[in-house]
Amino acid sequence: MKIKKMEYFFELFLGGLTRGSIYALIALGYTMVYGIIELINFAHGEIYMIGSFTALIVASVLTLKGFNQISILILASLAAIIYSGAYGYTLEKIAYKPLRHAQRLSPLISAIGMSIFLQNYVLLAQTSDFLPFPNLIPEFEFWEPYSHIIGSPQLVIILVTIIIMVLLTILIKYTKIGKAMRATAQDKNMAMLVGVNINHVISITFIIGSVLAAVGGVLIASHIGMINFYIGFIAGIKAFTAAVLGGIGSIPGAVIGALILGWTESFATGYVSSDYEDVFAFALLVFILIFKPAGILGHSDAQKV
Amino acid sequence: MITIQEIKKSLIVSVWFMLLTFPIMVIRVNTVEKIVEWRWENMFFIGISVFFLSFLWRYLMKRKELEKKPDIGTWEISILQEIVKKPKILICCSCCLVLFALLLPFIFSFYQTNIITNALIYVMLGLGLNIVVGLAGLLDLGYVAFYAVGAYSYALLNHHFGLGFWSVLPVAAFLSAFFGILLGFPVLRLRGDYLAIVTLGFGEIIRLILENWNEFSFGPSGIANIKRPGLFGIQMSLETSIIYIYYLMLLIVIFTIFVVNRLQNSRVGRAWIALREDEIACQAMGIDKTKTKLTAFALGATWAGMAGAIFAAKTTFINPASFTFLESAMILSIVVLGGMGSIIGVIIASFILILTPEYLRAFSDYRMLIFGATMVIMMVFRPQGIIPNVRRTYKFSKSRIEN
Numbered sequence: 001m002k003i004k005k006m007e008y009f010f011e012l013f014l015g016g017l018t019r020g021s022i023y024a025l026i027a028l029g030y031t032m033v034y035g036i037i038e039l040i041n042f043a044h045g046e047i048y049m050i051g052s053f054t055a056l057i058v059a060s061v062l063t064l065k066g067f068n069q070i071s072i073l074i075l076a077s078l079a080a081i082i083y084s085g086a087y088g089y090t091l092e093k094i095a096y097k098p099l100r101h102a103q104r105l106s107p108l109i110s111a112i113g114m115s116i117f118l119q120n121y122v123l124l125a126q127t128s129d130f131l132p133f134p135n136l137i138p139e140f141e142f143w144e145p146y147s148h149i150i151g152s153p154q155l156v157i158i159l160v161t162i163i164i165m166v167l168l169t170i171l172i173k174y175t176k177i178g179k180a181m182r183a184t185a186q187d188k189n190m191a192m193l194v195g196v197n198i199n200h201v202i203s204i205t206f207i208i209g210s211v212l213a214a215v216g217g218v219l220i221a222s223h224i225g226m227i228n229f230y231i232g233f234i235a236g237i238k239a240f241t242a243a244v245l246g247g248i249g250s251i252p253g254a255v256i257g258a259l260i261l262g263w264t265e266s267f268a269t270g271y272v273s274s275d276y277e278d279v280f281a282f283a284l285l286v287f288i289l290i291f292k293p294a295g296i297l298g299h300s301d302a303q304k305v
Numbered sequence: 306m307i308t309i310q311e312i313k314k315s316l317i318v319s320v321w322f323m324l325l326t327f328p329i330m331v332i333r334v335n336t337v338e339k340i341v342e343w344r345w346e347n348m349f350f351i352g353i354s355v356f357f358l359s360f361l362w363r364y365l366m367k368r369k370e371l372e373k374k375p376d377i378g379t380w381e382i383s384i385l386q387e388i389v390k391k392p393k394i395l396i397c398c399s400c401c402l403v404l405f406a407l408l409l410p411f412i413f414s415f416y417q418t419n420i421i422t423n424a425l426i427y428v429m430l431g432l433g434l435n436i437v438v439g440l441a442g443l444l445d446l447g448y449v450a451f452y453a454v455g456a457y458s459y460a461l462l463n464h465h466f467g468l469g470f471w472s473v474l475p476v477a478a479f480l481s482a483f484f485g486i487l488l489g490f491p492v493l494r495l496r497g498d499y500l501a502i503v504t505l506g507f508g509e510i511i512r513l514i515l516e517n518w519n520e521f522s523f524g525p526s527g528i529a530n531i532k533r534p535g536l537f538g539i540q541m542s543l544e545t546s547i548i549y550i551y552y553l554m555l556l557i558v559i560f561t562i563f564v565v566n567r568l569q570n571s572r573v574g575r576a577w578i579a580l581r582e583d584e585i586a587c588q589a590m591g592i593d594k595t596k597t598k599l600t601a602f603a604l605g606a607t608w609a610g611m612a613g614a615i616f617a618a619k620t621t622f623i624n625p626a627s628f629t630f631l632e633s634a635m636i637l638s639i640v641v642l643g644g645m646g647s648i649i650g651v652i653i654a655s656f657i658l659i660l661t662p663e664y665l666r667a668f669s670d671y672r673m674l675i676f677g678a679t680m681v682i683m684m685v686f687r688p689q690g691i692i693p694n695v696r697r698t699y700k701f702s703k704s705r706i707e708n
Contacts, residue, residue: 040498060334086325098685105444106684108498113680120674125329275517282506289503290491
C-alpha cells in the first residue's frame with residue numbers, strides 16, 4: 001500500500017516536472033521581454049500556438065509525402081522555430097514598437113488586441129476543432145527498461161529544457177548580444193549612449209523568446225497529442241504565472257517558478273480534483289501577486305519620483 | 306508622391322507577409338482523409354492587400370509624427386465635441402435621440418428591438434468599465450466576472466426562492482460591488498499590468514467555478530426558465546415583454562449616463578482622473594489611493610452586476626459560456642474604441658461593435674478578428690479613441706486678453 005502511494009507520488013512528481021519544463025520554456029519569453037521593455041507580451045501564448053500549428057502542418061504534409069520520423073521531427077521543429085521567430089519579430093514591429101513611448105496601458109491593450117487577432121486568424125484560416133498532433137518524439141530502444149518510470153517523450157522534454165536553459169544562460173552571460181541585452185534591461189538610454197542598437201536588441205529578444213515558445217509548443221503538442229487555436233491563451237497565462245512566481249525579469253526565477261507551478265498543478269490534480277486544474281494555477285497567481293508581487297528571485301525596486 | 310523606394314519597401318513588406326502567413330493561410334491538411342489542400346489564392350490576396358495597407362500604414366505613421374510636433378496633448382476637435390460644448394445644440398440633439406429611442410419599438414420589428422436592447426446592455430457594461438479603465442486607469446480584464454455574478458445571482462435567487470426581478474436587481478448590484486471590493490482590496494496595490502493579469506485570473510476562476518461546481522450553478526448546462534421582469538403583476542406576452550425590457554433598459558442606460566456623467570465631475574471622479582495621471586502626485590495631494598481605487602472598482606462592478614441581472618432576465622437562460630474572457634475583451638474594445646473616459650464615445654462604439662456584426666452577417670465570422678485589429682490600430686494611431694474625452698479646461702478668450 002505504502003509503495004503504491006510512493007509510486008503515485010513519484011508519478012505526479014515527474015508529471016509536474018514535465019509540465020514545469022514546458023512552462024519554463026514559455027515563461028522565459030515573458031521574462032526576457034519584460035526584463036527589457038517592461039511589457040507583458042500578452043500575445044506570447046499565441047506565438048507558441050502558431051509554432052505548434054506550423055509544426056503540425058509541416059509534419060502532416062511531410063508524412064503524406066512519406067518522409068521518415070526523424071527527418072519529420074527535425075524539419076517540423078525547424079519550421080516551427082523559424083516561423084515563430086518571424087511572427088515574434090513582426091509582432092513587435094507592428095504592435096509594440098510604435099508604442100514605446102506611449103502611456104503605460106497602451107502597449108498592454110495593443111498586446112491583448114494582437115492576441116485576439118492571432119487567435120482568430122488561426123481559427124479562420126485553419127479550423128476551430130481540436131487537431132490530432134502526430135507523436136514526433138520517437139520511443140528510444142535503449143530507454144525501454146526504464147520507460148515504466150518515465151517515458152521517452154517526457155525524458156526528451158526535460159532534457160531539451162535543460163539544454164536550452166544552459167544555452168540561454170551562456171548566451172546572456174558570455175556573448176556580445178547578451179551583454180547588450182543586459183545593458184538595455186538596466187538602462188535603455190545609457191545603453192544607447194554607449195552604442196547599443198536598442199531596436200536590434202529588442203527584436204532579437206522577441207525572436208529568442210518566440211523560438212523558445214515554439215520549442216515548447218512542439219514538445220507539448222506531441223506530448224499531449226491535441227492542439228487547437230485556443231491552447232495559447234491558457235498556456236500563456238500559466239507561463240506568465242510561472243514568470244511572476246519566480247520574479248519577472250529573472251531568468252533562473254522563471255525556471256524555478258515554472259517548476260513550482262508544474263508541481264502544484266500536478267499534485268493538486270492528483271490529490272484534490274482534476275476539474276479545477278486551471279483554478280489552482282490562477283489561484284496561485286492571485287496569491288503570489290498579493291503576497292509577494294516581486295516573486296521568489298525578483299527584487300522590488302523602489303519607485304522613482 | 307509615391308517614390309520607387311516606397312514601392313520597393315511595400316513590395317518587401319508584402320513578400321515578407323506572404324511568406325509569414327504561408328503555412329497557416331495556404332496549407333490546410335485534412336488529417337482524416339489525408340488530403341492536403343493548397344489555397345494559393347489566399348497568398349495572392351495577402352500579398353495585394355499588404356502591399357496597399359503598408360502605404361496606408363506609412364502615411365498614418367507620418368501623419369502621427371507630424372501631429373505630435375506642434376502641440377502635445379491637444380487633439381483635433383471633432384464636430385461632435387463642438388456639439389458637446391454648446392449646451393443648446395446638445396439639449397436639442399439629445400431630445401431628438403430620446404424621442405427616436407422612445408418610438409423605436411414601434412418603427413422596427415421585435416427582432417430589431419431585441420438586438421438594440423442587446424446593444425444597450427453593452428452600452429451599460431461599457432460605461433461601467435469606463436469608470437474603471439477610462440477614469441481610474443485600472444485595466445480590468447476580468448470585468449465579465451461581475452457581469453456573471455449579477456446574472457447568476459438573479460438566476461439562482463429566482464430559481465431557488467422565486468424572487469422577482471425588481472427585488473433581485475439591487476441585490477445583484479450589491480453582490481457584484483461586494484465581489485469588486487473583495488477582489489479589489491488585495492490587488493489594488495499592484496502595478497497596472499499585474500492588476501490586468503490578476504483580474505483576468507479572477508474572471509477565469511469565476512467562470513471555471515461556475516462550470517465545475519454543479520451543485521451550485523448547474524454546471525455547463527446552465528439555468529433555464531428564468532422569469533422575465535414583471536410590471537405590477539401584469540401578464541405580458543413575449544412581444545410586449547420584449548418591448549418592456551427595451552424601455553426598461555433604455556431607462557437604466559439613461560440613468561447610467563446621468564450617474565457616470567455626474568461622477569466624472571464629482572470629487573471622487575476627479576480623484577480617479579488624478580490617480581490615473583500620476584499616483585504619487587495624487588497621494589501627495591492627500592487622496593487616499595486605496596479607497597479611491599476601491600470605489601472605482603466597486604462602482605464599475607455595480608453596473609456590471611445590474612447589466613448581468615437584466616441579461617439573465619432578458620434571455621431567460623444563462624450558462625458559463627456567456628462569460629468568457631472574449632466577452633471581457635469585447636467590452637474593453639468598446640471602451641478603447643470609444644475613447645477612454647468619454648461617455649459619448651463609449652455609447653457610439655458599443656452600437657458600432659454590437660450592431661455591425663448583427664446586420665452584416667457575412668462580417669460576423671470576422672468579428673473577433675476585427676476587434677483585435679481595432680484594439681491594436683486604435684492604440685497605435687489614435688489612443689484617445691474615436692471621440693476623445695474633453696477635459697475641463699479654462700480658455701482665455703481673445704477679446705479679454707486684448708482688453
